Amino acid sequence: MIEDLQIDGTIRPGFEEVREEFETNFRERGDVGASLAVYVRGELVVDLWGGIADPATGRPWERGTVGLVYSATKGATAVLVNCLAEQGVLDPDAPVSRYWPEFAAEGKDRITVAQLLSHQAGLPVPSEPLTRDELLAGTPVVEVLARQKPMWEPGSAHGYHALTFGWLVGELVSRATGRSLGTVFADEIAGPLGLDFWIGLPADRVGSVAPLIDGVPDPNALDAITDPDVKERALKVVAAMSDPSSMFSRALSTNGALPTPHAETWNAPSVYAAELPAANGITNARSLARLYAACVGEVDGRRVLSEAALARARVEQVRGPDGVTIGESRFGIGFQLSTQAAPLLGEGSFGHAGAGGALGFGDVGSEVGFGYVQNQLGASLTGEPRTAAVIDALRRALA
Template sequence: MDVHGTVAEGFEPVGEAFAANFDRLGDRGAAVAVYRDGHKVVDLWGGTKDVDGPAPWERGTAQIVRSATKGVAAAVLLLLHQRGELDLDAPVGAYWPEYKTAGKERTRVRDLLAHRAGVPVLERPLTPEQAADSVLGAAAVAAQPPVWEPGTDHGYHAQTYSWLTGELVLRVTGRPIGEWIAREMAEPAGADLWVGLPERETGRAGRVGQTEAPRSAGALRTRPKRSVAEAYADPGSLTRRAFAAISPLPDENDPDYRAAALPASNGIATADGLARFYAALIGEVDGGRRLFTPATMELARAEHSFGPDRVLVVNTRFGLGYMLHGSASPLLGPGSFGHPGRGGALGFADPESGIAFGYVTNGFRTSVTADPRAQALIGAVRASLTSLA
């Protein structure tokens, strides 16, 4: 496999791990980017643009990143708080009156961000076409009774996070969340990422699909605990119902789906765009603007949820909208914060080392969080930092 791009001196292990992902872990097409203290030190890509086609991956190829989009959506709410436009301790209903129904009256904005809102499921799932309609999605989640008392427990809001965050941003700013992300975060940071792919960018986005690792790499694959598999197999479980809030699951290659703004699941980004976004959260990038103040950064990564996740079953750790370093989502170090996309993509920042990381792929796996390809790259970044110390 030909790998293209550049690696700064001292980060050669990342290049070796990236090439090994193709040789040993069966990557079809992928890219990785790493920033250190606001400067790019890794920018690599290889394989094919489409999971099912021969066209080569090029500089600037973008892919859907699934739930890695949630980290981008969370930044919108935190920036609104930073600007004094949103109170994290206020009830969601203070901004969105229709949400004050069925036992959700005391749900705080911070509960929504930390997956403590209690509405990971919809009693009446939405079709992909209905889900793309932000008005219908917001109405559905506003009418939904919570499955636990908001604020008392946590469980991953796999799909409903789209309408919870999107509607709240609309009520506070009067602007759709995808537009806000483009103008207030992506453009200032110079990051190639979109929630609602513009027609002018459709040619950059590759086709994605499900792939499996080679059998020889079986020892490196993530095997979910039996309890997770059993929960997902049970149609009545919160696990299955949370992911099936959109049913049937959307065709992720459908142009209409990609053009919709679903900030829980359908962001499209380059690896550089994802890494550059996280670099801008923790510092200046190439001398440009920093997005989070130090205080907001600490809010993002302060633990708000820990323990058995009522949806994912395993123990999870969440800050305000971000997964934190732990067994469910191993990142670079104890202070890292970010978000994976189910089966592949990952973006995160580690303020202590100044590292920001982005990995995107066109081949999704059955893993939910700790994808072995991304984990191999994280290990290589850690080894590089050790050698440079």
């Protein structure tokens, strides 16, 4: 808990309980520094930040502070790909090899763009050893993924491509546009919307980043789980995390070269600067919320996805047991969709969570854009209590 907690920002009347839960995250749920934002029908109704951005120096979390959001980056990548699809630059039903001919090797010629975006390609881990420098460079891992054989029949199952998603989709976008994904995102999305959101951070922005803080697992967490099904899954996850040879560990760490989540690894300026469209987006809650608000409606006269494009992006591509993360997952074209374990606001919700707590999503029915960014990495085995509490309060406020 932080002594003398300072929460800054604004809320609209009716959203007081959302602020209360945000403060409770610091007092009872372990937050150190964080930001929270909510748009409703194009209006910013919650814009809060507080705590400490950098415990090593005591630097406070300020309005312009940003943080690395891990897989919440995938949501931004999905927005971009679906935007390019609406422009006719990419066709979700077309084979990836139409844009990237080398990808057709080893029976991958029929994998579609939609399958790639919904974790069905069978490429969650590179088949050849790669160093961290090679992963950050991008090209070496892209070449390995292009020539390797899928680990399962593409389209027959799905398994979370925790980090390879970014290199695969990044190369797809690069081949289709002639520009890197980070550049296209800046030109097509972040710039026009006025977002503080980078996939490949400029060097002059490093000073505004709140370094990640490793989570501390609760040794009594398993004992506290009473639901037998939830406990069984948690036991399997713990076992997979403890086994470096498991698909879970290999996918989350890229065979050990890029451990995720891991504060020391991901706080490096070289990691900030690389373009890892699966995991190294750097932003704040306001920009995450604004991004999704511009998907479900207009924000200051701008909308990034039409109703038709968003409806197509939200069509369920896969649902069920995930071959990598063990539990149930459900995906549209790049977006995580609502599940029993992570309901968000309901069936109209779409977005993406990040390891350790970050979350961005939109909700069609309520026209909500939501963003939460923090530096303290969570270590819960049964979901993220900080965002769950805030979303519950938001649901009540909207009702």
